[in-house]
Amino acid sequence: MVDDVPLAGLAGQTIAGVLMAAGRQSWRTTGRRSRPRGVFCGIGVCFDCLVTVNGLPDVRACQRHAADGDEVTTHA
Ligand code: FES
Numbered sequence: 001m002v003d004d005v006p007l008a009g010l011a012g013q014t015i016a017g018v019l020m021a022a023g024r025q026s027w028r029t030t031g032r033r034s035r036p037r038g039v040f041c042g043i044g045v046c047f048d049c050l051v052t053v054n055g056l057p058d059v060r061a062c063q064r065h066a067a068d069g070d071e072v073t074t075h076a
Pocket of ligand 1: 039041042045048060061063
């Protein structure tokens with residue numbers, strides 16, 4: 001589930017991959033200027049892709065593999 005909406009993914013796909021496959025390009029905004037952010041580096045360096053997974057905040061969506069039952073909350 002992403003923001004209480006069920007999303008399907010493929011085995012081995014990251015949360016960022018699931019979000020992008022669903023058509024999302026951004027899923028949070030910056031604190032100061034409310035600029036959209038999603039995947040930028042895709043390798044775990046920039047922290048632009050942060051989401052909350054199963055209540056754990058600040059998870060890098062490009063580094064976390066999606067799993068059945070995950071509850072993902074974005075900050076868009
Ligand atoms: S896109 Fe840069 S850390 Fe995930």
